[in-house]
Amino acid sequence: MTKLTHLTIKAALDGLKKKDFTATELVDAHIAASEAARHLNCYITETFDSARAQAKESDARYAAGKALPLDGIPIAMKDLFCTEGVQTTAASNILRGFVPPYESTVSAKMKADGLVSMGKANLDEFAMGSSNTTSAFGNVINPWKRKGDNRDLVPGGSSGGSAAAVAARIAMGATGTDTGGSIRQPAAFCGIAGIKPTYGRCSRFGVVAFASSLDQPGPFARTVEDNALLLRSMAGYDPKDSTSVNVPVPDYAAACGGSLKGLRVGVPKEYRVDGTNAEIVALWDKGVQMMKDAGAEIVDVSLPHTGYALETYYIIAPAECSSNLARYDGVRFGQRSAGENLVDTYEKTRAEGFGREVKRRILIGTYVLSAGYYDAYYNQARRVRKLIWQDFINAYQKCDVLLTPTAPTPAFAIGENTQDPVTMYLNDIFTIPASMAGMPGMAVPVGLSADGLPLGLQLIGKPFEEETLFKAGHALEQAAKFDVLPQLVAA
Amino acid sequence: MSIDKDTVGKIARLARIRVTETEKETLAAELSGILSMVEKLNTVDTKGVEPLTSVVQVKLPQRADVVTDGGIPEKILQNAPEQTAGFFVVPKVVE
Numbered sequence: 001m002t003k004l005t006h007l008t009i010k011a012a013l014d015g016l017k018k019k020d021f022t023a024t025e026l027v028d029a030h031i032a033a034s035e036a037a038r039h040l041n042c043y044i045t046e047t048f049d050s051a052r053a054q055a056k057e058s059d060a061r062y063a064a065g066k067a068l069p070l071d072g073i074p075i076a077m078k079d080l081f082c083t084e085g086v087q088t089t090a091a092s093n094i095l096r097g098f099v100p101p102y103e104s105t106v107s108a109k110m111k112a113d114g115l116v117s118m119g120k121a122n123l124d125e126f127a128m129g130s131s132n133t134t135s136a137f138g139n140v141i142n143p144w145k146r147k148g149d150n151r152d153l154v155p156g157g158s159s160g161g162s163a164a165a166v167a168a169r170i171a172m173g174a175t176g177t178d179t180g181g182s183i184r185q186p187a188a189f190c191g192i193a194g195i196k197p198t199y200g201r202c203s204r205f206g207v208v209a210f211a212s213s214l215d216q217p218g219p220f221a222r223t224v225e226d227n228a229l230l231l232r233s234m235a236g237y238d239p240k241d242s243t244s245v246n247v248p249v250p251d252y253a254a255a256c257g258g259s260l261k262g263l264r265v266g267v268p269k270e271y272r273v274d275g276t277n278a279e280i281v282a283l284w285d286k287g288v289q290m291m292k293d294a295g296a297e298i299v300d301v302s303l304p305h306t307g308y309a310l311e312t313y314y315i316i317a318p319a320e321c322s323s324n325l326a327r328y329d330g331v332r333f334g335q336r337s338a339g340e341n342l343v344d345t346y347e348k349t350r351a352e353g354f355g356r357e358v359k360r361r362i363l364i365g366t367y368v369l370s371a372g373y374y375d376a377y378y379n380q381a382r383r384v385r386k387l388i389w390q391d392f393i394n395a396y397q398k399c400d401v402l403l404t405p406t407a408p409t410p411a412f413a414i415g416e417n418t419q420d421p422v423t424m425y426l427n428d429i430f431t432i433p434a435s436m437a438g439m440p441g442m443a444v445p446v447g448l449s450a451d452g453l454p455l456g457l458q459l460i461g462k463p464f465e466e467e468t469l470f471k472a473g474h475a476l477e478q479a480a481k482f483d484v485l486p487q488l489v490a491a
Numbered sequence: 492m493s494i495d496k497d498t499v500g501k502i503a504r505l506a507r508i509r510v511t512e513t514e515k516e517t518l519a520a521e522l523s524g525i526l527s528m529v530e531k532l533n534t535v536d537t538k539g540v541e542p543l544t545s546v547v548q549v550k551l552p553q554r555a556d557v558v559t560d561g562g563i564p565e566k567i568l569q570n571a572p573e574q575t576a577g578f579f580v581v582p583k584v585v586e
Contacts, residue, residue: 101566200547213545242551311529322506329507331579333570342582343507351509359508363499363518364525366506377529382542384535389543421521422528438546463547 004029005169006489009073009226010253012172016062016072023058023072027051027116030074034118034170037488040141042165043119044079045087054116061114070233071114076165076174079120080127081107081217082206090208091125091135094334094353104206105238106175106217113233118171122161125355126325127182127210130427132160133414134357142190142411143168143486147452153411156186156427159220163190166220169489173221173230177207178441179214180313181407181431184458187220187443188406191454191486193473194220195227196431198463199438200245202231203238211320212243214313214435224444224473228252231466247464255467256474261295263472266399270306271430276408279449284405287446287457290479291403291472299399303391308384309433314425315368315381316436321358322365328353360421389437392460401472402460405430406443410453434460442469446480454482493523 004026007015015021031048051074058072082088082100089095107117124134131154132140140160142153144167155164159176163186166174176183178196187194195218202217209215219230232253237246267288272281292298330336330349337352339345354362368377395402408429417423434441441460449455457476461469484490496515499522503510510518564577573580 098570101563101569198547239554243545243547245547305535308532308535311532314525315529315532326507330572331581332567334572336572339582342584345582346507347509350507354508359510360518360521360525362506362508363502364522366502367494367498367522367526370502370505376533379542380532380535380537381529382544383537383540384532386540386543387535387537389546420524422524425528 005033007172008223009070009172009221009229012073013070017067019062023055023062024052026072027055027074030118030170037143037168037170040143040164040168041122041138042076042140042161042168042170044089044091044122044137044161046119047086047117048119051116051118058114058116068112068114070229072116073114073172074116074118075110076119076121076162076171077107077117078123078159078162078175078177080123080177080208081175082208083107083117083120086120088120088208089137090127091123091137092354092358093136094328094349096136096335098333102206105203105240106207106234109236110175110233115233121159121165121174124158124160125358126208126321127158127177127179128321128357128361129157130181130185130424131417132157133418134355136355139414140164143488144191144411144453145487149451151413153413154189156189156407156411158182159186162220163187163192163194166190166192166222167486173219173226175217175234176220177215177217178435179211179317180435181428183218183220184431184441184443185407185427188445188454188456189411191445191482191484192220192222193224193227193442193444193477194218195231195442195466195469196435196440197231197235197466198440200243201440201464201466202234203236203241203244205238205240209324211317212324213320214317224470224477225253225256228256228470245464250467252466252470255470258471259295260291260472260475263296263401263468264299264399265291265296265472266299266301266395266402268301268303268306268395268402268404270303271404273429276405277410280405280408280455283447283455284457287403287476290476294475294479301395301398301402303395303433305384305387305391306433309388309436310425310429312381312384312388312436313432314364315377316385318361318365319369319378320365322362322369325358325362357421385436388433392437392439396462400462401468404458404460406456406458410449410455430458439463440466440469442473444473444476444480445482446476447482448484494519494526
């Protein structure tokens with residue numbers, strides 16, 4: 001029999017229903033695996049005791065024939081989701097010890113469906129980063145290693161702990177949030193699947209805010225179908241988030257399977273950027289062929305403003321961050337550093353509480369929003385953002401879904417790419433455009449690099465047509481048959 | 492466009508983040524690097540383009556103006572670094 005920790009969510013649900021094993025056994029197996037993989041630093045706060053208690057309740061429901069849709073499935077919860085009574089830090093010193101008196105809508109919905117949280121997953125501080133090296137609680141280590149090279153690799157970011165936990169088989173799924181690629185890029189680096197839904201699909205209520213016009217929660221799992229099961233639980237209208245959209249949540253798993261006949265897959269020429277790893281370009285070509293073989297029609301499309309998306313992002317995201325993070329003043333919650341007067345207290349609290357990358361972004365945001373620069377920087381960025389959005393709308397006249405690489409390189413070693421912030425920002429070059437336009441995007445693992453690291457492709461869909469992504473993503477997954485295990489798990 | 496040390500000091504003051512002289516120097520270089528990257532946006536012709544405010548909907552919903560929760564001062568105060576008699580405590584503001 002397959003190890004319990006290696007099952008898909010779908011297979012685990014079947015096993016639980018058939019009483020092949022109990023939720024307690026399933027959760028215990030994941031706790032043991034988590035303890036053995038503590039060096040990966042996936043969790044900031046472990047919640048094993050409450051996980052065991054929840055598993056017991058799940059078992060009682062299974063015995064009574066009253067199981068919830070995802071009853072007893074162990075998951076990791078990104079430590080950006082507020083969880084009532086459980087420390088929530090956003091991986092920042094400024095929130096160290098913060099215990100929310102309320103629950104985020106997404107985590108509450110998942111709990112109501114029977115999902116069991118194993119812990120609060122590590123991330124880049126306030127979700128700002130692409131390598132999970134800005135966390136105040138230490139780096140997360142990718143369970144994958146290069147062939148013949150023992151150096152620790154980054155899991156990607158910002159949802160690095162979530163992605164590493166799922167890849168390391170210490171959780172069956174996880175929550176993430178994606179502002180510029182924070183679900184899709186770590187999914188690619190860790191060889192798993194993940195989806196950033198359409199902006200407005202999942203509630204942001206109770207999610208620590210970074211850039212509110214871009215932030216969107218979404219799931220990670222090892223298969224496309226498992227993602228579908230998790231997203232159905234997470235998605236839905238919430239009156240507490242004024243930007244959440246009131247449209248029905250479909251059965252995403254039902255969309256997985258079937259031929260792609262009649263589906264038009266767009267290949268945007270602007271994504272062939274200089275400096276992209278040759279292996280990733282080759283993988284992209286292979287992916288196009290896979291879609292064709294599955295019955296899809298391939299069309300060349302153009303998204304002419306793609307080359308400005310990264311720049312637009314690095315004005316808009318810091319601008320929103322500088323405004324959102326103004327709330328951390330050491331008065332109502334979080335850490336306080338004592339000062340001589342109120343302003344002194346604010347300045348010291350924020351100097352000591354925030355890490356370098358967060359400060360950098362707050363300062364850039366403050367600058368582009370300040371008098372004299374607001375129109376030249378911030379408004380110009382919002383105008384270009386409109387053009388980027390229009391590009392997608394125009395492309396969708398010719399195609400239903402876009403196929404692109406997810407990240408320009410495979411996972412890199414801890415310490416690489418840190419010479420200057422701009423080099424690190426280039427990691428998100430393929431994921432940011434869909435973020436700017438609010439379009440849903442899915443990362444699917446497709447192959448391995450020559451040195452043995454996972455590589456992924458990205459599918460970008462039309463607003464609120466996640467079902468098309470699940471259909472296309474499932475077909476890609478079936479064709480790619482990615483079944484290599486990270487060394488940590490295979491050993 | 493490059494940012495000098497004085498400008499870093501000014502925006503750090505606006506953002507209420509204390510920065511040391513050494514930090515100012517590093518930040519000036521880093522922020523200038525980011526600003527020269529975004530400089531590229533000035534080459535885009537955006538004449539007549541309305542700035543994008545939201546990717547989903549133009550009109551925000553409004554709910555009835557009624558109290559929906561409250562009466563939980565202990566919960567509100569439970570994470571405060573300092574509190575007394577149902578109030579947040581801050582250093583003296585008025586002399």
